[in-house]
Amino acid sequence: MLDLQRQYEQIRAEVLAAVGRVCASQHYILGPEVEAFERELADFCGAGAAVGCASGTDAVGLALVAAGVQPGDQVLTTPFSFFASASAIVRAGARPMFADIDPHTFNLDPAQVESFLRSSRRDKLRALLPVHLYGQCADMDSLQQLADEFRLSLVEDAAQAIGASWGTERSKARSAGSMGVSAAFSFYPTKNLSAYGDAGLVTTNSPAMAAHMRRLRNHGSPRRYLHEEVGWNSRLDAIQAAILRVKLKYVQGWNETRRQRAATYDQLFAAAGLTSAGGQPENSAPIQLARTSAHAHHVFHQYVVRAYRREELREFLSARKIGTEVYYPIPLHLQPCFVYLGYREGDFPEAERAAKEVLALPMFPELTEEEQRWVVKSIADFYC
Numbered sequence: 001m002l003d004l005q006r007q008y009e010q011i012r013a014e015v016l017a018a019v020g021r022v023c024a025s026q027h028y029i030l031g032p033e034v035e036a037f038e039r040e041l042a043d044f045c046g047a048g049a050a051v052g053c054a055s056g057t058d059a060v061g062l063a064l065v066a067a068g069v070q071p072g073d074q075v076l077t078t079p080f081s082f083f084a085s086a087s088a089i090v091r092a093g094a095r096p097m098f099a100d101i102d103p104h105t106f107n108l109d110p111a112q113v114e115s116f117l118r119s120s121r122r123d124k125l126r127a128l129l130p131v132h133l134y135g136q137c138a139d140m141d142s143l144q145q146l147a148d149e150f151r152l153s154l155v156e157d158a159a160q161a162i163g164a165s166w167g168t169e170r171s172k173a174r175s176a177g178s179m180g181v182s183a184a185f186s187f188y189p190t191k192n193l194s195a196y197g198d199a200g201l202v203t204t205n206s207p208a209m210a211a212h213m214r215r216l217r218n219h220g221s222p223r224r225y226l227h228e229e230v231g232w233n234s235r236l237d238a239i240q241a242a243i244l245r246v247k248l249k250y251v252q253g254w255n256e257t258r259r260q261r262a263a264t265y266d267q268l269f270a271a272a273g274l275t276s277a278g279g280q281p282e283n284s285a286p287i288q289l290a291r292t293s294a295h296a297h298h299v300f301h302q303y304v305v306r307a308y309r310r311e312e313l314r315e316f317l318s319a320r321k322i323g324t325e326v327y328y329p330i331p332l333h334l335q336p337c338f339v340y341l342g343y344r345e346g347d348f349p350e351a352e353r354a355a356k357e358v359l360a361l362p363m364f365p366e367l368t369e370e371e372q373r374w375v376v377k378s379i380a381d382f383y384c
């Protein structure tokens, strides 16, 4: 599914030198490495400022609180995401609300968001939290229009989307992390830009918000032993920042390679006659490819298809030592911990169908074309 060893071999000397630099400095939490990484990451995204923290989960929480979400508020997000998109809303004291996804991109569907907003249930709604799922930005133009009309903060969950962008023209595209009032990134070890442990970061164009998040990540403290509010201990380690600085130089190239790998999969599936592009009508094809919006620069954190008889296919591939994953098998509105929200099966049919059908295939820059051929041939063998 993912072989991190291959990446490590390429950058090993640089990483070890960066770790050595931090050890020599004996400055392990926040400090100059973290500040340098924050500046470099903000520049990379075209954002005014960046605030490092301990995880992507904390980053979503910080981004929401800094955007003004308060206990008792509601935040609207997608039911088809990693758990943290919703749990961070709860940790901020707010109530997660959901709208269904677009079946082609798996991202929050603006039409569903709009019908929610025009309903009567939105009186306590403070923010929209789209997730750029699998590395493809949600439809930020439509969501921004809705956020403006309904006076909501637009916060990006960009945990999976470092380097992705959105725009009608590539030259005018805006990067993930520069579109919302704040945006959260995760550097979990499997991400396109990954640390050697947990790490996260929030970007914003607001200096005041950045200053607030710097306090919040450090016990709400503007200076030692003074606490203006109760925050977290969510500081970024200098060793993680130093490693991330090494990798940031490569991430654009790695993302480009991921895009080529995705195009190769598309072609191999079509050539194998497994998809609608290969001559089968869409509803009878055993594999259905996800769609990349014409406005999205997708960075393929995951390459995800819909697969007929998914569980049997997974077992078949696993016997051939081909790793696959299901992101995500249970939609958020059906998680046991969210029973109190009052959602039921059938409320978000597209998210529920996606949960039953999606399958993530091996995807990382060092994956070889030969390995991809073996994956697609094995899938063809299963269906034949």
Ligand SMILES: Cc1ncc(COP(=O)(O)O)c(C=O)c1O
Residues within 6 Å of the ligand: 055, 056, 057, 058, 060, 081, 082, 084, 085, 131, 157, 159, 160, 186, 187, 188, 198, 199, 200
């Ligand atoms: C969409 C999304 N949001 C938030 C997170 C949380 O990030 P972390 O695991 O770094 O806490 C993740 C992590 O996978 C994610 O995919």
